[in-house]
Amino acid sequence: MLLQVSNISKNFGGVQATKDFSVTVDKGEIVGIIGPNGAGKTTIFNVISGVYTADEGSILLSGQNVTKLPQHEITKLGIGRTFQNIRLFKGLSIIENVMCAFDPQSKYSFIGSIIPTPKRKAEEKRGKELCEHYLEIVGLKDYINEAPENLAYGYQRRLEIARALMCNPKVLLLDEPAAGLNPTEVGELTELILKLSKDFGFATMLIEHRLELVMGISHKIVVQNFGKTIGVGTPKEVQNNPAVIEAYLGAEEEDNA
Amino acid sequence: MAIQLLLNGLAVGSVYALIATGFALIFSILKFSNFSHGALMTLSAFVGYFVSAGTGWSLIPVLIVSMLVGGLIGLFGEFVAFRRITKRNSATFYYFVSSITLGTFYESIVTIIVGAGYFVYPMFFSKPAIWIGNFVIQTSSVVMLGISAIVLIILVFVLQKTKMGRALRAVSYDRDTAYLMGIDVFKTISIAFFISGALGALAGVFLGIYNYTLTAQLGNLVVKGFIASVIGGLGSISGAVFGAVLLGLLETILIFFIGSGYAPVATFLIMILFLFIRPQGIAGKSVQEKA
Amino acid sequence: MQFYLSVLTLTLITIIGVAGVYVLTSLAGMFSLGQAAFMAIGAYASGILVVKLNWPFLPAAILAVLISVIIGFFVGLPTVKLRRDYISLVTLGFGEALTAILNQMTGLTGGAAGFSGFPKVISFPIVLVAAIICVILVAFFKKSKYGRQCIALKGDELAAKAMGINVPKVKMIAFLFSVALVSLSGVLYAFYVTYVDPTLFGWKLSGEWVIMNFFGGVSSLTGSILSAIILTALPEMLRFLSDFRMVFYAVVVLLVLNFKPAGLLGTWELTPKNVKKLFQKKKEGTHASSGK
Numbered sequence: 001m002l003l004q005v006s007n008i009s010k011n012f013g014g015v016q017a018t019k020d021f022s023v024t025v026d027k028g029e030i031v032g033i034i035g036p037n038g039a040g041k042t043t044i045f046n047v048i049s050g051v052y053t054a055d056e057g058s059i060l061l062s063g064q065n066v067t068k069l070p071q072h073e074i075t076k077l078g079i080g081r082t083f084q085n086i087r088l089f090k091g092l093s094i095i096e097n098v099m100c101a102f103d104p105q106s107k108y109s110f111i112g113s114i115i116p117t118p119k120r121k122a123e124e125k126r127g128k129e130l131c132e133h134y135l136e137i138v139g140l141k142d143y144i145n146e147a148p149e150n151l152a153y154g155y156q157r158r159l160e161i162a163r164a165l166m167c168n169p170k171v172l173l174l175d176e177p178a179a180g181l182n183p184t185e186v187g188e189l190t191e192l193i194l195k196l197s198k199d200f201g202f203a204t205m206l207i208e209h210r211l212e213l214v215m216g217i218s219h220k221i222v223v224q225n226f227g228k229t230i231g232v233g234t235p236k237e238v239q240n241n242p243a244v245i246e247a248y249l250g251a252e253e254e255d256n257a
Numbered sequence: 258m259a260i261q262l263l264l265n266g267l268a269v270g271s272v273y274a275l276i277a278t279g280f281a282l283i284f285s286i287l288k289f290s291n292f293s294h295g296a297l298m299t300l301s302a303f304v305g306y307f308v309s310a311g312t313g314w315s316l317i318p319v320l321i322v323s324m325l326v327g328g329l330i331g332l333f334g335e336f337v338a339f340r341r342i343t344k345r346n347s348a349t350f351y352y353f354v355s356s357i358t359l360g361t362f363y364e365s366i367v368t369i370i371v372g373a374g375y376f377v378y379p380m381f382f383s384k385p386a387i388w389i390g391n392f393v394i395q396t397s398s399v400v401m402l403g404i405s406a407i408v409l410i411i412l413v414f415v416l417q418k419t420k421m422g423r424a425l426r427a428v429s430y431d432r433d434t435a436y437l438m439g440i441d442v443f444k445t446i447s448i449a450f451f452i453s454g455a456l457g458a459l460a461g462v463f464l465g466i467y468n469y470t471l472t473a474q475l476g477n478l479v480v481k482g483f484i485a486s487v488i489g490g491l492g493s494i495s496g497a498v499f500g501a502v503l504l505g506l507l508e509t510i511l512i513f514f515i516g517s518g519y520a521p522v523a524t525f526l527i528m529i530l531f532l533f534i535r536p537q538g539i540a541g542k543s544v545q546e547k548a
Numbered sequence: 549m550q551f552y553l554s555v556l557t558l559t560l561i562t563i564i565g566v567a568g569v570y571v572l573t574s575l576a577g578m579f580s581l582g583q584a585a586f587m588a589i590g591a592y593a594s595g596i597l598v599v600k601l602n603w604p605f606l607p608a609a610i611l612a613v614l615i616s617v618i619i620g621f622f623v624g625l626p627t628v629k630l631r632r633d634y635i636s637l638v639t640l641g642f643g644e645a646l647t648a649i650l651n652q653m654t655g656l657t658g659g660a661a662g663f664s665g666f667p668k669v670i671s672f673p674i675v676l677v678a679a680i681i682c683v684i685l686v687a688f689f690k691k692s693k694y695g696r697q698c699i700a701l702k703g704d705e706l707a708a709k710a711m712g713i714n715v716p717k718v719k720m721i722a723f724l725f726s727v728a729l730v731s732l733s734g735v736l737y738a739f740y741v742t743y744v745d746p747t748l749f750g751w752k753l754s755g756e757w758v759i760m761n762f763f764g765g766v767s768s769l770t771g772s773i774l775s776a777i778i779l780t781a782l783p784e785m786l787r788f789l790s791d792f793r794m795v796f797y798a799v800v801v802l803l804v805l806n807f808k809p810a811g812l813l814g815t816w817e818l819t820p821k822n823v824k825k826l827f828q829k830k831k832e833g834t835h836a837s838s839g840k
Binding site for chain 1: 685686688689692693694695696697699700702703704706707708709710711712713714715721725767815
């Protein structure tokens with residue numbers, strides 16, 4: 001099993017954001033996490049990617065325990081992610097944003113950072129080519145020197161995906177990648193996620209409110225409510241699970257109210 | 258001897274507490290380190306000096322006038338250096354540059370008025386020392402400790418129990434939500450600057466009295482308040498008070514043993530030690546960034 | 549003439565210091581109020597080595613910079629993992645502590661009376677070459693992997709970590725590179741002026757360097773250098789205002805802060821590409837206006 005999350009819990013000053021959460025994701029598999037706002041979905045991502053350390057439970061990546069590692073080391077071991085509220089780097093161009101994910105892997109020394117040594121030139125070239133490659137995959141190749149804030153919302157989300165790809169992820173965490181997109185864009189995004197999952201073979205976890213997207217591509221769905229898992233299964237099974245229907249539709253009504 | 262040391266330490270600590278709370282108040286509300294605070298202290302200490310020299314008033318009225326002027330300087334500073342930055346929702350960078358520039362501005366005014374001279378600070382007390390049993394204690398220490406304690410208690414009361422205090426806490430917790438709840442955010446920020454300025458002025462006058470002399474360098478002592486605030490936990494008022502008293506005591510004891518020359522080295526090492534042991538400060542909770 | 553040459557030399561030394569602060573503040577977003585203390589370490593350490601221990605200048609200068617970097621490592625260690633607010637307060641405390649040490653160890657440093665007897669090894673051409681080299685190194689640094697990681701973590705530490713960036717390490721590298729540069733400026737200053745005393749290196753100088761960085765443009769190296777020139781020359785030109793010149797200076801900076809928040813140049817850099825663009829734009833502009 002590529003990613004094995006067992007019984008993780010996370011508390012914030014007495015508020016149980018996530019309780020006893022477990023999931024396994026295998027190579028090429030897409031797992032969706034759904035649930036109403038405040039169900040602790042993003043907290044799960046934050047714990048897996050090391051933003052927060054779990055109070056209890058363990059996270060194994062290819063069998064290695066990463067539960068207590070610092071965030072950047074977890075990334076290096078193969079967990080890439082995007083953010084619900086887009087977090088691109090201001091002051092850097094689009095290609096430089098992707099380059100930032102290459103830089104921790106770049107193999108030249110401090111000397112190379114102040115003098116253009118051959119090693120630096122070679123590494124920068126390698127990085128640039130990889131950036132262009134990933135930007136082409138997400139369809140941003142024509143804009144590489146633009147400022148990210150000039151991009152449309154959907155493209156900013158794609159840039160975040162390109163940046164995550166640069167981390168060589170074994171597991172890709174996508175936090176509401178379709179938020180704010182129009183139906184056409186959602187369709188394109190669905191295709192992109194499927195293509196990436198197939199071409200790269202990584203495990204994908206997806207938090208999403210757009211049910212048409214998440215139901216359409218997930219092999220497995222985990223339903224969260226108030227920090228707890230209330231249902232797991234294939235999209236079909238989940239749709240027919242009475243506990244899920246009650247919690248989810250109930251919350252939807254509240255949302256509409 | 259020990260009791261004398263303890264009392265002196267507490268007195269020094271109480272002045273540091275005034276500096277640290279004035280600093281922490283602004284930190285908690287606008288989340289930046291106000292580096293103009295030291296120059297404000299110098300400026301107000303000179304106000305106290307000139308009021309006293311000009312009128313011959315006793316300590317209390319001099320303190321009140323100085324605090325009022327200090328508060329007004331605080332308001333002025335907020336208006337010229339921070340208001341637009343806050344409205345623009347700018348990065349901390351701007352506050353940093355702005356507060357340093359404002360400090361430079363105040364200091365150059367002090368330089369223009371008084372030059373590089375030394376001024377002998379007025380002695381407000383007829384008896385410079387009090388005998389309690391076998392101990393001799395400086396009157397100024399006792400008065401400083403007493404007044405600082407009263408002022409800090411009033412401050413805590415205002416923050417905890419009054420509508421104004423609730424507004425201050427709400428704005429420091431979350432400015433946008435406070436605004437939505439109908440709190441006049443800029444009025445609240447102004448109040449914080451007024452209080453901070455008044456506390457700084459009080460500290461400035463006390464430092465003048467405590468050191469007997471007044472120079473344009475008085476403001477450098479603001480560092481003690483900053484360090485106290487770091488020890489106590491940045492932005493926490495009660496932490497600042499604890500940190501300051503602790504710093505005052507440790508410093509007084511250390512000075513007794515190693516001399517005053519190396520005191521800044523000692524305080525620096527104390528701060529570093531605290532940062533290693535308890536980086537969030539005495540009162541601080543470790544704040545996690547929202548993802 | 550001699551006066552102008554000396555102003556120019558001191559301006560170039562300031563540029564080296566400002567370039568150091570640029571790395572720390574404009575790139576990595578950290579504010580130090582103790583960089584001037586590292587300038588002092590450079591000046592005093594090289595001075596002690598040369599004057600008291602009869603070392604030749606060059607190895608003394610190198611060792612002085614190295615000593616600054618080692619001390620910088622220990623000052624940086626407790627802060628790079630913490631919120632940014634701490635670094636300015638810790639470096640401020642460090643500066644005060646260092647000043648106290650310089651004042652106290654009179655046998656070694658001359659105390660408050662200052663340290664004199666530096667041989668005048670440094671002259672204008674040396675400073676000019678050193679400044680050009682330093683600025684080029686910083687320009688390369690900005691475009692390197694560390695420069696990019698600095699800009700990334702300045703904007704969003706959490707996202708930077710999520711990209712695998714080792715935030716404390718990159719912050720430390722920026723801090724130490726900055727320390728090395730300001731320390732070098734201290735060495736050059738001491739052996740040019742031939743006299744130093746503890747009051748020269750207070751936190752106000754560190755603050756002034758940060759102001760210069762902001763004034764020229766929020767993250768523009770070109771702007772920082774330009775403003776180092778303007779803001780060093782300005783007080784000199786305003787000598788007739790005597791004490792009022794610092795007030796004037798502060799008011800100018802406050803006005804820029806309030807009304808031109810991106811600084812003079814914003815993020816614009818002087819590169820061949822950008823200059824070309826600038827001229828093209830101007831041409832287009834004249835075309836458009838002549839067409840009307």
